[in-house]
Amino acid sequence: MATAVHLDGITKRFPGVVANDDVDLAVERGTVHALLGENGAGKTTLMNVLYGLYEPTSGRVLVDEEVRSFDSPRDAIDAGVGMIHQHFMLVDPMTVTENITLGNEPRKWGGLAVDRAAAREAVVELSDRYGFDVDPDARVEDISVGEQQRVEILKALYRGADVLILDEPTAVLTPQEVEELFGVLEELTAQGKTIIFITHKLGEAMRAADDITVLRDGRNVGSVKADETTREDLAELMVGREVLLDVDRPPAETGDVVASVSNVVVDDDRGVRAVDDVSFDVRAGEVFGIAGVDGNGQSELVEALTGLRRPQHGRIEFLGDDVTADSRRQRIEEGMAYIPEDRQERGLVMDFDLTENALLGSQHSKEFGPNGRIDWPATRTHAEAIIDEYDVRPPDADAISESLSGGNQQKFIVGREFERDPELVVASHPTRGVDVGSIEFIHERLLELRQQGVAVLLVSSKLEEVQGLSDRLGVIYEGEFIDVVDPDETTEEELGLLMAGEHPDEDDADASTDATESGSAEAATGGDRP
Amino acid sequence: MSDATGSAPEEPRRDESDGLLDTHSPRKIVAWATVGGLAVLLAAGALFPDSLAGTLSDVITSRNTLASALRLSVPIAFAALGGIFAEKSGVINIGLEGLLIISAFTAVYVTDVTGGVWLGFGGGIIASTLLAALFAVVTIRFRADQIIAGLAVWLIALGLAPFASQVIYGGPNTSTVPTIGAISVPVLSEIPFFGALFSASPSVYLLFLAVALSWYVFERTSFGRWIRASGENPKALDTAGVNVAHVRYAAVLLSGVLSGMGGAALSLDLGQFTGNGPTMVNGKGFIAIVAYLFGNYNPIGAFLSTMLFAGLDAIQTALQLQGIGVPRQLIRITPFVIVIVILALVGRTRTPEAAGEYYESGEE
Numbered sequence: 001m002a003t004a005v006h007l008d009g010i011t012k013r014f015p016g017v018v019a020n021d022d023v024d025l026a027v028e029r030g031t032v033h034a035l036l037g038e039n040g041a042g043k044t045t046l047m048n049v050l051y052g053l054y055e056p057t058s059g060r061v062l063v064d065e066e067v068r069s070f071d072s073p074r075d076a077i078d079a080g081v082g083m084i085h086q087h088f089m090l091v092d093p094m095t096v097t098e099n100i101t102l103g104n105e106p107r108k109w110g111g112l113a114v115d116r117a118a119a120r121e122a123v124v125e126l127s128d129r130y131g132f133d134v135d136p137d138a139r140v141e142d143i144s145v146g147e148q149q150r151v152e153i154l155k156a157l158y159r160g161a162d163v164l165i166l167d168e169p170t171a172v173l174t175p176q177e178v179e180e181l182f183g184v185l186e187e188l189t190a191q192g193k194t195i196i197f198i199t200h201k202l203g204e205a206m207r208a209a210d211d212i213t214v215l216r217d218g219r220n221v222g223s224v225k226a227d228e229t230t231r232e233d234l235a236e237l238m239v240g241r242e243v244l245l246d247v248d249r250p251p252a253e254t255g256d257v258v259a260s261v262s263n264v265v266v267d268d269d270r271g272v273r274a275v276d277d278v279s280f281d282v283r284a285g286e287v288f289g290i291a292g293v294d295g296n297g298q299s300e301l302v303e304a305l306t307g308l309r310r311p312q313h314g315r316i317e318f319l320g321d322d323v324t325a326d327s328r329r330q331r332i333e334e335g336m337a338y339i340p341e342d343r344q345e346r347g348l349v350m351d352f353d354l355t356e357n358a359l360l361g362s363q364h365s366k367e368f369g370p371n372g373r374i375d376w377p378a379t380r381t382h383a384e385a386i387i388d389e390y391d392v393r394p395p396d397a398d399a400i401s402e403s404l405s406g407g408n409q410q411k412f413i414v415g416r417e418f419e420r421d422p423e424l425v426v427a428s429h430p431t432r433g434v435d436v437g438s439i440e441f442i443h444e445r446l447l448e449l450r451q452q453g454v455a456v457l458l459v460s461s462k463l464e465e466v467q468g469l470s471d472r473l474g475v476i477y478e479g480e481f482i483d484v485v486d487p488d489e490t491t492e493e494e495l496g497l498l499m500a501g502e503h504p505d506e507d508d509a510d511a512s513t514d515a516t517e518s519g520s521a522e523a524a525t526g527g528d529r530p
Numbered sequence: 531m532s533d534a535t536g537s538a539p540e541e542p543r544r545d546e547s548d549g550l551l552d553t554h555s556p557r558k559i560v561a562w563a564t565v566g567g568l569a570v571l572l573a574a575g576a577l578f579p580d581s582l583a584g585t586l587s588d589v590i591t592s593r594n595t596l597a598s599a600l601r602l603s604v605p606i607a608f609a610a611l612g613g614i615f616a617e618k619s620g621v622i623n624i625g626l627e628g629l630l631i632i633s634a635f636t637a638v639y640v641t642d643v644t645g646g647v648w649l650g651f652g653g654g655i656i657a658s659t660l661l662a663a664l665f666a667v668v669t670i671r672f673r674a675d676q677i678i679a680g681l682a683v684w685l686i687a688l689g690l691a692p693f694a695s696q697v698i699y700g701g702p703n704t705s706t707v708p709t710i711g712a713i714s715v716p717v718l719s720e721i722p723f724f725g726a727l728f729s730a731s732p733s734v735y736l737l738f739l740a741v742a743l744s745w746y747v748f749e750r751t752s753f754g755r756w757i758r759a760s761g762e763n764p765k766a767l768d769t770a771g772v773n774v775a776h777v778r779y780a781a782v783l784l785s786g787v788l789s790g791m792g793g794a795a796l797s798l799d800l801g802q803f804t805g806n807g808p809t810m811v812n813g814k815g816f817i818a819i820v821a822y823l824f825g826n827y828n829p830i831g832a833f834l835s836t837m838l839f840a841g842l843d844a845i846q847t848a849l850q851l852q853g854i855g856v857p858r859q860l861i862r863i864t865p866f867v868i869v870i871v872i873l874a875l876v877g878r879t880r881t882p883e884a885a886g887e888y889y890e891s892g893e894e
Contacts (some may be wrong), residue, residue, distance in 0.1 A: 103770030
């Protein structure tokens, strides 16, 4: 097989950093090649070199076994290399066809008009050829994220791309859309296109790629065939040491009820019922997990609990007091820490430095804000303590949050929240979009807190995470708890069925941990019923 | 647009929602309310000729009202078209007022010097385009704040034009020059009421042409799409291989050309530039901004809303002359009150996503 892309000894230095260090990469024509690595391993930099956004400090780029030098993406596109960025480059109010042909519109009347019929024809033909399901006349703002991604791919194909680079293509997709994307990738390679896809998710690399190259600290630490390796091997290559994918969790020593949610009903922003009559307790010294496919009311439930959204009905108790009407500030002061699901939107102010971000949530406390004046030296010391304790890199309290990688941003938030000395930690997707090393770190810290007798509410759509960390696990589906189970006694398959809304048995609807086994067995048979 | 086979049923729907008549849109409600209100008024006027309604319908159906509405709308509509080009490309040009002022003065001055009205018209366009070019350079190349730079354009023109007049003519008002004569289309200009459309200054015909051409550019040409993309998501345009800065320069210069036509038409219609206070332009550039926002960045919509404002103004002027027992000062403010009410009813206009933002290519 011919080599479609060959990167030969690529080194890329930025002031003070070596992003890529003598990286070799060979990609066979007609294959899917995954570029796997933790956040900050240099994957995107390497691909930006291939795409002409960066000029390499040294090394050669070969496309179709021919040495190339790209000054701009334009050159790369002309050589048949297209890139689909993590953030789509689409014009929302324009139609699919208009977006795909933007900048290369077919014209008529001596260029005085866009030949809209020809443009539409070209788009329909392209999407038919690769089996894409897109409406050429739909506006981009009206279609789903998965469809938008297909439009991006079509855009590259329309420009004659033979090699497609996809940067973290699954980050924004639902599980179903991920499957569709992988189908699309298969179809593309079947027709001779070459795919390079950047990811930090082991499972996806194993699932979709023919070959996998692992980058660590800017170096190629191994290229392997996907069917000749294991998850454990890849994880080890990525982080450079044995990773415990299974969390070691000592038995819980639970204490009093810390937070109690009873019969809570919450509407979402559109006034649609998101959480419907949910009740649960979280005790000191336990992790109560909430599992479910995203968008089944988890966000609204967490917002109601933390004081960001007022529930329509129901009662929330914290440390024995009714806090249903308390503000967010009151709840923070009472000892409720919160790791929000969207760290860039809610966890940090992106253009603030770490010192300023360390203050968030504590701005009223006597410690940092005596007499309405902010004690910056104390705040800074606090920020430095978090950075030190939670291994935030770079270790610089003056660094702007935006300049940190996702994993380090998250470690900083986790540190800030844990250092509040909370009674309850509400952790919403605490490891989303975070590299393997940081995931492990955050998990350990959560369990440490639990050992110290703190109550933890963990919401996650990652099954292994909630299952591995939780002592009790509530499964939420369409705003209702389908069941509360003992994660150690439940298999992934059973949980999967519950998350898909397969109710085990009406009698066991309120079952707690001891009723799990029979309930789940019912669920397994129930799946066969029409 | 007739050659599209498969797309034919889809396209008109899209064009409509781009424009004024989106179903459920408040614009549509306002449009229908206007039509309905007019019908009721005219019916009442016909039944009771001596009542206030009668006077009002006389004024509204008068050919003179349409003629003066058209005359009033020329500078506003030209400036609004210019504003659409600039803002759709991502550069908010609130200096339209200044562009009108500078072109109004220059047009009279050049006419005075050369003796040619059309030379003066061209001179006005050039002056306005040069000022727009300055605005383009500071905002697109030197990343100045668009709002502040736009205010500067207005203030520069507001100071410069009367000053030049003072130096050249010894006062804020210039001497009078020949005007652009009206052109009457035979037969058509005889039609009652609508005949005013066919017996107007060439600048009115030029405006019709400009509205149609602007619509065509946005809806049918590559350049129009690039302008839209440049204002919505410049990065998408950049990665598609089109130079965003070039598109924005072209759009802002076009706003200078169009505003120049408006300003020149304004002063050459009167044959004089008057530079007292807010000058003869007197806020028309700012009303133009309201007009294109109300018209939802659609050239035809902007023209229609300009006609609405200009029509209200023409009616108000005529009513003052008629004397209907309401103090003049109150009558004078009615168009503005109605505009505010309409804007409140219409609610939010969808502005281009990246309007007002500096864009630098290659930013990661």
